[in-house]
Amino acid sequence: MDQFLLQLFIFFVASAIAVPIARKIGLGSVLGYLIAGIVIGPFGLSLISDVESVMHFTEFGVVMMLFLVGLELKPSMLWGMRIPILGMGGTQVIFSGLIVSLVLIVFIPWQQAVAAGLILALSSTAIVVQTLKEKNLINKSIGRSIFSVLLFQDLAVIPMLALLPLLSTEVVHHGESHSGSLIDISSLPGFLQLVIILFSILLVFIIGKYGSKPLFRAIAQTKIRELFVAASLSIIIGISLLMSIVGLSPALGTFIAGVVLAESEYRHELESDIEPFKGLLLGIFFISIGASLNFILIKNSALLVAAITAGFIILKFLVLFIISILFKIPKRERTFYAISLAGGGEFAFVLFQLAKSNGVLTSEVSEPFVSAVAISMFLSPFIIKLHDLALKSIKKDQKTEAEEDKICIKDRKVILAGFGQLGTDIGRFLLSAGIKPTILDNDASNIEVLRKFGFEVYYGDVTRLDLLESAGAGEAELIIITISDLEISKKLVELVSKHYPQIKIVANSTDMSSTFELMDLNVSVVRRESFGSALLYGQDILRILGIAPYDAYRLMRIFNKHNDEMINEMHKRKHDGMESFISGYRKQMNDLEELMKLDMEMESEELDRAWTGHNPEQ
Amino acid sequence: MNKILINFSHPAKSKSKINAALLKAVLGLESVTINDLYDNYPDFMIDIRREQALCEEHDVIIFLYPFYWYQAPSIVKEWLDLVLEHGWAYGSKGKSLKGKLFTLAITAGGDGLSYTKEGVNGFTINELISPFIATSNLCSMRWVEPFTVLGVHRGLPEKQLLTEAENFRSFILNLRDGEIKGERA
Numbered sequence: 001m002d003q004f005l006l007q008l009f010i011f012f013v014a015s016a017i018a019v020p021i022a023r024k025i026g027l028g029s030v031l032g033y034l035i036a037g038i039v040i041g042p043f044g045l046s047l048i049s050d051v052e053s054v055m056h057f058t059e060f061g062v063v064m065m066l067f068l069v070g071l072e073l074k075p076s077m078l079w080g081m082r083i084p085i086l087g088m089g090g091t092q093v094i095f096s097g098l099i100v101s102l103v104l105i106v107f108i109p110w111q112q113a114v115a116a117g118l119i120l121a122l123s124s125t126a127i128v129v130q131t132l133k134e135k136n137l138i139n140k141s142i143g144r145s146i147f148s149v150l151l152f153q154d155l156a157v158i159p160m161l162a163l164l165p166l167l168s169t170e171v172v173h174h175g176e177s178h179s180g181s182l183i184d185i186s187s188l189p190g191f192l193q194l195v196i197i198l199f200s201i202l203l204v205f206i207i208g209k210y211g212s213k214p215l216f217r218a219i220a221q222t223k224i225r226e227l228f229v230a231a232s233l234s235i236i237i238g239i240s241l242l243m244s245i246v247g248l249s250p251a252l253g254t255f256i257a258g259v260v261l262a263e264s265e266y267r268h269e270l271e272s273d274i275e276p277f278k279g280l281l282l283g284i285f286f287i288s289i290g291a292s293l294n295f296i297l298i299k300n301s302a303l304l305v306a307a308i309t310a311g312f313i314i315l316k317f318l319v320l321f322i323i324s325i326l327f328k329i330p331k332r333e334r335t336f337y338a339i340s341l342a343g344g345g346e347f348a349f350v351l352f353q354l355a356k357s358n359g360v361l362t363s364e365v366s367e368p369f370v371s372a373v374a375i376s377m378f379l380s381p382f383i384i385k386l387h388d389l390a391l392k393s394i395k396k397d398q399k400t401e402a403e404e405d406k407i408c409i410k411d412r413k414v415i416l417a418g419f420g421q422l423g424t425d426i427g428r429f430l431l432s433a434g435i436k437p438t439i440l441d442n443d444a445s446n447i448e449v450l451r452k453f454g455f456e457v458y459y460g461d462v463t464r465l466d467l468l469e470s471a472g473a474g475e476a477e478l479i480i481i482t483i484s485d486l487e488i489s490k491k492l493v494e495l496v497s498k499h500y501p502q503i504k505i506v507a508n509s510t511d512m513s514s515t516f517e518l519m520d521l522n523v524s525v526v527r528r529e530s531f532g533s534a535l536l537y538g539q540d541i542l543r544i545l546g547i548a549p550y551d552a553y554r555l556m557r558i559f560n561k562h563n564d565e566m567i568n569e570m571h572k573r574k575h576d577g578m579e580s581f582i583s584g585y586r587k588q589m590n591d592l593e594e595l596m597k598l599d600m601e602m603e604s605e606e607l608d609r610a611w612t613g614h615n616p617e618q
Numbered sequence: 619m620n621k622i623l624i625n626f627s628h629p630a631k632s633k634s635k636i637n638a639a640l641l642k643a644v645l646g647l648e649s650v651t652i653n654d655l656y657d658n659y660p661d662f663m664i665d666i667r668r669e670q671a672l673c674e675e676h677d678v679i680i681f682l683y684p685f686y687w688y689q690a691p692s693i694v695k696e697w698l699d700l701v702l703e704h705g706w707a708y709g710s711k712g713k714s715l716k717g718k719l720f721t722l723a724i725t726a727g728g729d730g731l732s733y734t735k736e737g738v739n740g741f742t743i744n745e746l747i748s749p750f751i752a753t754s755n756l757c758s759m760r761w762v763e764p765f766t767v768l769g770v771h772r773g774l775p776e777k778q779l780l781t782e783a784e785n786f787r788s789f790i791l792n793l794r795d796g797e798i799k800g801e802r803a
Contacts, residue, residue, distance in 0.1 A: 557663045
């Protein structure tokens with residue numbers, strides 16, 4: 001037990017140190033983990049033992065990752081992107097794999113060459129998506145093109161997982177591994193096996209589509225968080241076990257479950273519950289990859305490793321560049337497209353590991369490849385940076401093209417927290433303007449109804465950072481808070497401005513003092529939720545009293561402007577430190593008194609100024 | 619150096635190409651102020667005192683807008699109605715605008731031929747904008763021949779658009795540097 005805790009401690013401390021440093025210097029977290037692994041591994045400080053079994057256990061992180069990839073992919077979105085995904089992605093994987101394999105056949109047996117070629121065709125989703133996010137390209141067309149290739153690669157991993165064992169050249173002893181963990185179906189006749197396999201995939205579908213909803217709903221209503229976590233984990237583990245029994249890849253099973261659940265209202269909740277487990281397991285997995293990098297081998301065969309690295313990067317670059325011409329990617333974006341996808345990816349580690357344990361590749365063959373992939377991943381952020389610099393110097397010479405990307409209103413990322421009366425009306429208004437907000441609400445009973453009306457509503461406690469993260473707060477430009485509980489609003493405002501400083505905040509308040517408290521927190525827009533209706537009522541009332549409709553309207557607008565000015569004025573005065581000792585009800589009354597006094601002084605002169613005011617002869 | 623106020627008035631500027639190009643050509647020029655009326659007053663609640671102060675601070679007042687139904691977009695009329703008060707802009711005590719240069723920069727769909735007595739539109743541009751000339755006179759301002767881009771109903775080729783923007787820039791620079799004097803009322 002102590003030994004286990006010590007190992008865990010070393011893993012966590014190493015990543016807590018290495019990952020922030022790596023991110024700070026722009027290398028990304030995957031490389032941070034790898035570096036941490038190298039440092040604590042046998043060629044560094046030699047702090048950990050039994051790397052192999054750690055790696056084997058943490059492979060489960062990959063299963064979780066594919067579940068999350070599935071969750072991201074709504075069937076409708078997959079369908080909409082089918083042409084770039086299949087076209088660009090398919091061509092990339094097939095041709096890169098084929099060409100790299102053809103070159104490798106010269107040196108190693110064909111089975112090994114095919115396996116290595118296919119694995120090297122993959123790029124790093126983690127690194128590339130991170131880069132796209134940093135460069136704000138993820139929603140631009142070039143970002144989408146790159147993303148669809150990555151998507152195809154993620155999907156291609158699944159058949160590869162199934163295909164690799166078939167390329168085996170050695171006999172492996174299937175002792176403790178996949179089959180026979182609980183029940184052995186391999187003794188059954190073939191057609192029965194097939195029926196069982198199809199039946200279990202169907203089961204995954206049914207569980208995802210129909211079984212999960214009432215289950216999650218019942219759990220959500222208990223409001224006990226860890227139950228939800230337990231349920232999410234048990235779905236993934238259960239499906240993995242089921243798939244292992246029938247001899248399919250657990251990754252495939254959880255991926256299907258992910259896609260089925262992608263349209264569920266509990267998607268964000270699932271995502272944020274699984275994410276930390278996936279992150280931890282994958283992190284440790286990457287550390288163990290780093291720890292298992294054989295530096296003696298890299299040193300002894302430095303030339304070989306360098307040749308592999310340079311070789312596959314160049315071959316992939318060429319294939320990608322030709323694809324970018326075929327698919328009519330704009331000229332000045334082609335190099336970026338090809339460069340960003342030319343490196344190796346994290347799945348390569350998984351697949352090389354699998355290829356080794358299935359006897360497809362021996363360690364002597366696979367280790368140089370693993371090292372080459374790791375090195376290419378180290379290099380890719382640098383190459384992209386170099387490319388940026390080169391592009392900048394070219395751009396200086398050329399005349400800057402005057403095409404500015406018009407921001408499509410549909411791509412604006414807005415989060416609407418709280419979906420009561422006010423939230424509903426704001427949401428309806430935004431939808432009518434073509435903006436589809438991501439809606440968060442903590443009342444599970446609202447969700448079913450609202451979804452019936454086509455709203456995208458997710459359930460969860462809005463003041464949880466991980467939920468905000470999975471709702472896309474990282475890319476959001478605005479959050480609208482329509483929660484009437486001031487304490488929750490304030491907590492959320494503080495959380496957002498601390499972790500997502502780029503987000504503008506719009507919040508509602510219920511009374512004057514909460515308006516001021518929210519203004520203290522630098523919220524962009526604070527409105528008292530009843531004030532708007534007071535204005536409309538006022539205008540109606542004046543009209544009924546016989547005031548000309550246009551005068552009533554103008555009086556309303558003038559009063560609104562006056563109110564804005566007064567609120568700002570009073571807030572400024574408060575800020576300068578007076579009257580902060582007055583509290584509670586008394587403060588409320590003081591505010592009102594002051595405001596009313598100012599209302600009395602309001603110059604209604606402004607209405608008189610318009611048109612004939614100073615020119616009585618008309 | 620004259621200080622120039624450009625009151626830009628386009629109700630759908632996100633769709634505008636030519637006005638946007640003209641505006642861009644003079645953006646950031648020294649002693650040129652751009653006052654986007656539809657941006658500042660989306661509800662037409664024009665801040666009279668702010669607008670009067672702006673006029674007082676500048677030597678040249680220009681309205682830049684697309685020609686709609688032979689007239690300016692409605693906010694320009696609202697601006698004239700509200701801002702040009704008796705006793706400020708005109709009348710025995712209204713001298714605030716006296717001597718300032720006043721003109722328009724207009725883009726219109728029909729070409730030069732259509733804006734003639736014999737053409738489709740039947741009137742010249744100068745006839746159609748005569749209320750502005752009269753306003754200029756009433757407020758004792760000096761009227762300057764307007765800047766026009768005509769024949770834009772099917773858009774303009776990129777190259778011509780650039781030329782027009784460049785022309786507008788020189789027009790503004792000439793006004794700023796006192797090369798254009800204007801006609802006395």
